Amino acid sequence: MKHSFGGKASLLPICKYVAAIGCMALFNFSMPQREPLSLPLLYALLVAGLHPLPLCLGYIAATAASLSLMATLSGAIQAVFLLLVFSVYRRLGRAPSYERVLFPAVAQLPFLFLFPHAGYGLFPFAVLWQKAILAAFFVLFALLFEGGVRALVFRAFRCRLSAGELAELCLLWLSLGLGVAGAFHELVLVGVSLFLLLGAAVFLKSAAAVPFALAVSLPLCLLRVSAVPAAELSLYACVCLLLLPYGRAVSALSLLVSFPAVQYLEELYRMGGRAIAFTLLCCVAPVLLVLCVPEELYRRLRRSLLFYRERTLPRIAINRNRRAVGERLYEVSALFREIEVSFRAAEHSEPPAYRLREKLTGTLCTSCSRRKACREAELEESLDKLIAVGKAKGKVNLIDLPSEVTAACVNPTGLIFALNKHLGDYQRFAAEMEAAREGKRLLAEQAHGVSEILRDLALEQSEEFSFSEEEGALSSALAAEGMLSSEIFIYGEGTNFTVSMTLESDTDGKRLCAVASEALKVPLALSEKLPLLKDRACFILKRKPCYDAAFGIASRTKNGETESGDTHSILRIDERRFLVALSDGMGSGGEARSVSDRTLSLLESFYKAKMPSETVLGTVNRLIAFSGEETFSCLDLAAVDLDTGGADIVKIGSPAGFLLSGEELRVLEGESLPIGMLECIHPATMQVEMRLGDFLIFMSDGVSAAFGSVAELCSYLSALKPLNPQSLAEEILKNALSRYRGAAEDDMTVLAVKLLKGA
Numbered sequence: 001m002k003h004s005f006g007g008k009a010s011l012l013p014i015c016k017y018v019a020a021i022g023c024m025a026l027f028n029f030s031m032p033q034r035e036p037l038s039l040p041l042l043y044a045l046l047v048a049g050l051h052p053l054p055l056c057l058g059y060i061a062a063t064a065a066s067l068s069l070m071a072t073l074s075g076a077i078q079a080v081f082l083l084l085v086f087s088v089y090r091r092l093g094r095a096p097s098y099e100r101v102l103f104p105a106v107a108q109l110p111f112l113f114l115f116p117h118a119g120y121g122l123f124p125f126a127v128l129w130q131k132a133i134l135a136a137f138f139v140l141f142a143l144l145f146e147g148g149v150r151a152l153v154f155r156a157f158r159c160r161l162s163a164g165e166l167a168e169l170c171l172l173w174l175s176l177g178l179g180v181a182g183a184f185h186e187l188v189l190v191g192v193s194l195f196l197l198l199g200a201a202v203f204l205k206s207a208a209a210v211p212f213a214l215a216v217s218l219p220l221c222l223l224r225v226s227a228v229p230a231a232e233l234s235l236y237a238c239v240c241l242l243l244l245p246y247g248r249a250v251s252a253l254s255l256l257v258s259f260p261a262v263q264y265l266e267e268l269y270r271m272g273g274r275a276i277a278f279t280l281l282c283c284v285a286p287v288l289l290v291l292c293v294p295e296e297l298y299r300r301l302r303r304s305l306l307f308y309r310e311r312t313l314p315r316i317a318i319n320r321n322r323r324a325v326g327e328r329l330y331e332v333s334a335l336f337r338e339i340e341v342s343f344r345a346a347e348h349s350e351p352p353a354y355r356l357r358e359k360l361t362g363t364l365c366t367s368c369s370r371r372k373a374c375r376e377a378e379l380e381e382s383l384d385k386l387i388a389v390g391k392a393k394g395k396v397n398l399i400d401l402p403s404e405v406t407a408a409c410v411n412p413t414g415l416i417f418a419l420n421k422h423l424g425d426y427q428r429f430a431a432e433m434e435a436a437r438e439g440k441r442l443l444a445e446q447a448h449g450v451s452e453i454l455r456d457l458a459l460e461q462s463e464e465f466s467f468s469e470e471e472g473a474l475s476s477a478l479a480a481e482g483m484l485s486s487e488i489f490i491y492g493e494g495t496n497f498t499v500s501m502t503l504e505s506d507t508d509g510k511r512l513c514a515v516a517s518e519a520l521k522v523p524l525a526l527s528e529k530l531p532l533l534k535d536r537a538c539f540i541l542k543r544k545p546c547y548d549a550a551f552g553i554a555s556r557t558k559n560g561e562t563e564s565g566d567t568h569s570i571l572r573i574d575e576r577r578f579l580v581a582l583s584d585g586m587g588s589g590g591e592a593r594s595v596s597d598r599t600l601s602l603l604e605s606f607y608k609a610k611m612p613s614e615t616v617l618g619t620v621n622r623l624i625a626f627s628g629e630e631t632f633s634c635l636d637l638a639a640v641d642l643d644t645g646g647a648d649i650v651k652i653g654s655p656a657g658f659l660l661s662g663e664e665l666r667v668l669e670g671e672s673l674p675i676g677m678l679e680c681i682h683p684a685t686m687q688v689e690m691r692l693g694d695f696l697i698f699m700s701d702g703v704s705a706a707f708g709s710v711a712e713l714c715s716y717l718s719a720l721k722p723l724n725p726q727s728l729a730e731e732i733l734k735n736a737l738s739r740y741r742g743a744a745e746d747d748m749t750v751l752a753v754k755l756l757k758g759a
Contacts, residue, residue, distance in 0.1 A: 016153070020045055021058030025065055026179030033117055034066040035134060037175055039078055040142035043104045044149035046086045047096065056083040074114040078107045104142035108135035141171075148172045170215045177219025187282045189219060195286035197233055198255060201240040202248050202290060203298055206472060213237040232262055248298075252290045259283040329458035337451045356387045356422055364411070364418045374408055386419065394427065395420045470520055474499070477519035483507055490520075495576055495643055497522060499541040502532060507539065516541055523758070527575065545576050545642035547692070548756045552725030554733040555749040558702070566700045566749035571604050573639070579607055581637040582751045584654065584700040603637065636698040638753070645690040645755060655704035658717055659688055660695040665718050667710065695722060696753040699732065702746030706736035725752035 024038035031037060042059045046052055056079040063075025085103055089096055096103070112131050119127035148168030151161055161169075181189040193216045200216075201209040213233040220229035239258045244251040260280065263269070268279055357380065365371050382402040390396040396419055401412055409415055471488045478485050478501075489500040499516060509526040517524045523544040530538040557564040569581040581603060634653040640646070649668055651657065657668035668686065690696065697717070707713040716735065722728035729750040736748060 017050070017054050017058070020050065020055060021062065023176060023179075024055075024059055025062040026183055027175055028062050028065060028179070029182030030175050030178035031182075032120075034068075034071065035117070035138075036063055036071075036075055036078070036111060036115070037138070037141070037179075038062050039075075039107060039111075040104065040138055040145045041149070041172075041175075042079070042082065043107070043142040044145035046082060047100060047146050048149050048153055049095070050153075052083050052086040052090070056080070068116055070114050070116045074110040077110040077114070081107055101143065104139045108138060111135055111138070141175075144168055144171055170218060173215065174218045174222065178222065181219065181223055186220075186223060187278055189223075190279075191282035191286055193217065193220060193233060194236070194255065194259070194283060195289055197237055198240060198252055198286055198290040199293070201237055201244060201251060205241075205244060206476065207241065209237045209241055210234055235262065248295070249291060252287050255283060255287055326458045329454050333451045333454035333458060337447070356390075356419075356426060357383050359422050360387075360415075360419055364415060368410065370408065370410055379405060379408055390419055390423045391426070395423055474501075474516060474519045477515055478503075478512075481511070481515050483512065483515070495543055497543040498527075499524065501539055501541075502536055503539055505531065505535050505537040507537075509539070512539060513541060517544075542575060545758050547642045547645055547690075548758050549578060549640065549642070550725050550754045550756055551580065552727070552729035552752040552754075553750070554726075554729035556702075556733060556737065556744045556747075558745065558747045559743050561747070564747040564749070566702070566747045568749060568751050569604055571607070573607055576642050577639060578642070579604070579637065579639045580696075580698070580751060580753055581635065582654070582698040582700065582749060583636075584634040584702075584747070584749075603635075607639070634701070636751075638696060638698075640690065640696075640753070640755075642758070645692075645694075647688050647690050647696065649686045649688060651686075655699060655701045656710050656713070657699070658695075658697040658714075659690070660697065660717060660720070660722070661691060662693070665714055667714065669710075690755045692755060692757055694755050695725060695728060696755075697728070697732070698751040700747060700749045702744065702748035703733065703736045703750055705746065706739040706748075722752075722754075725754040728752045728754075 020041075024041050027038040027041050028034050028036055038059060042055055045055050059079045060072070060076050064072045066072070082103065086096075112128070112135055115131070117127055117131055119125075119130050123130055125133075145168065147165055148171060151165035151169060152172070177189055177193070180192060196216050197209070197213050200212045204212070213236065214230050217230040217233040220233075221227055236255055236258055239254050240251045243254045260283070263279060268276060360383065365374070368374075382405045385402055386396060386400060386405065389400050393400075396416055398412060398416060401409075401416070405415070406412060471490050474490070475485060475488055483503055485501045485503050487500075487502045490498070492498045499520070503512070509529070513524050513526055524541040525544040526539065527542040528538075528540040530540070532538055551570050553568055553570075555564060555566060555568075565584065567583050569579065569583075571579045571581075573579050634655075635650065636654045636657055637650040639648045649657070651668065659666040659668060666688070668688070704710075704713060707716065717732075720728065720731065722731070729752040732750045732752075733748060736750075737744065
């Protein structure tokens with residue numbers, strides 16, 4: 001990867017080079033005699049593909065910080081050599097291969113012969129041999145730094161790092177930490193370490209912060225030649241993680257308690273006031289910095305971490321397939337929309353003219369001897385008047401003939417006969433045209449409904465599954481309860497919130513829902529359990545509705561009949577809505593029941609397909625009207641939302657329904673005609689809000705008629721104190737039968753629904 005410094009350079013590459021040069025300066029303070037440990041870092045940065053000119057200039061400046069002429073000269077020669085080598089490779093447009101191992105070795109020659117070095121008394125070697133050993137270590141470090149720099153520059157937060165790359169990053173931090181302590185003070189390194197520790201705890205929100213603390217403590221352990229700093233930083237990490245559920249501020253501020261307490265054990269407070277103040281400052285400063293970092297930055301980094309930590313390819317493949325399905329559904333939805341437009345246009349187009357006068361004169365007047373005289377007398381207008389009367393009455397007779405036609409026509413009886421014959425043909429033609437228009441209207445409405453369904457499906461399928469930060473929290477909560485999940489997938493929002501996970505097949509579903517609900521702060525219920533392997537299964541949890549419902553039904557067939565003309569339906573449309581309906585076919589017996597069954601079956605099918613309500617009712621009405629039978633049906637229908645308690649009520653030709661809410665009774669009435677009686681119905685629709693414990697009551701006219709009036713029925717229902725819907729339905733039917741003296745004079749059905757708290 002190459003970076004250009006021509007033109008407009010973005011801020012990020014500039015910051016990258018500034019940070020690299022700053023690290024090289026600190027690396028030169030890592031060793032007691034300011035040996036150029038920055039050379040391995042320079043080499044690693046050049047191999048990674050960064051521009052050699054600013055890096056080599058920065059390296060010269062870093063070596064000049066030692067304030068030694070010979071050290072600066074040594075660094076300058078090394079920098080010029082590496083600049084020339086890597087500039088040639090850039091000009092050739094290729095990266096160095098295995099031969100690159102020679103470059104850091106050759107670059108050590110100026111260090112061997114020019115760099116001023118007093119040697120270390122601990123080693124019984126000559127200074128030159130000590131420098132040779134150091135040079136060998138620098139070459140080794142250069143090779144080790146290479147992988148760490150590549151991982152830091154190009155792979156961090158983009159993909160999962162290998163164990164080797166993480167070890168190389170630890171080596172880089174060890175060198176940098178020693179440089180910070182050498183350039184400034186050990187307390188500065190302590191402050192930086194605490195800042196990194198706190199940031200990691202807030203960022204990771206997992207036990208991974210503890211091994212991170214161990215890695216951060218390496219420079220301090222080496223400086224003090226002790227493992228105590230590792231134990232201290234691990235302790236701080238545990239305290240921060242323990243208090244993290246109470247918020248970022250509480251977790252960070254906990255360090256202001258734990259750090260001074262640990263320093264008491266190290267006898268800090270026996271030192272002078274200045275030492276105590278600076279030591280405590282190295283704790284306060286990182287806490288304030290961590291609290292000042294915006295939460296949005298933590299979230300963005302966490303999303304990046306989730307992306308490369310999780311198995312991304314399956315999600316990407318799923319999202320790609322969902323997007324493709326969504327696009328195809330949109331296309332099919334647009335197709336059905338065009339079909340609807342075509343049928344609407346055909347519905348409103350003018351039918352072909354049925355020219356009655358031309359047909360009449362063409363058959364009757366062709367052989368008449370007075371044809372020419374009638375044309376000259378301009379009797380066409382009089383014939384049009386006669387035809388208009390025939391269209392209005394359906395046929396004509398002699399008294400309908402205009403006087404001028406009677407005076408001129410030599411065969412008025414034949415004229416009447418021929419016209420009535422053509423009028424009959426015209427009426428059949430008009431009926432066919434109306435049926436065709438009605439069919440086009442029906443098809444247009446169906447195309448509209450299908451288009452709406454496909455559009456909604458397209459919107460649902462186009463929603464991508466993204467990574468959720470809550471998956472890690474849920475995994476930890478399940479593990480704490482002994483439930484180990486190899487995969488967790490959280491997606492959707494609101495009522496579509498869904499959790500999928502793989503667990504042991506014998507996992508207790510109720511306990512699983514309880515743990516997941518507590519961890520995610522969302523009430524969840526088990527939706528599906530899909531077997532995967534012999535001992536593994538996929539558990540799918542969905543947001544639990546706020547309410548549930550209980551149903552009661554009581555019915556009695558009319559005396560003398562074997563089948564009731566009343567039918568009812570209790571249908572779960574989906575996990576969050578249900579539909580109840582009561583249909584009363586006109587009359588009694590098998591024929592009335594057939595009409596009711598057909599009506600409810602159509603309604604159920606349309607509602608399960610999630611077709612718009614206005615399309616459903618109009619279509620069902622026309623389909624029944626098209627049956628050609630004098631069959632009608634009254635209907636009570638309620639679609640109830642279990643999240644809000646909202647109920648959409650539809651009443652078509654049915655008796656009053658009731659909503660019993662505590663001490664209050666609400667009457668639900670409609671004035672529309674039964675389904676199938678007219679080609680166009682206008683159902684009575686209303687929306688009501690059901691509360692916990694409310695009862696919704698529908699009844700057929702056989703029950704309502706027994707009470708005589710709505711007022712008497714209201715008086716009776718207001719006095720009831722029902723406990724469950726089944727006993728309520730049975731009590732109402734029993735009272736209605738007693739008013740008929742025990743003999744059902746019509747089919748009788750009571751349907752009751754009670755809204756309960758979600759399980």
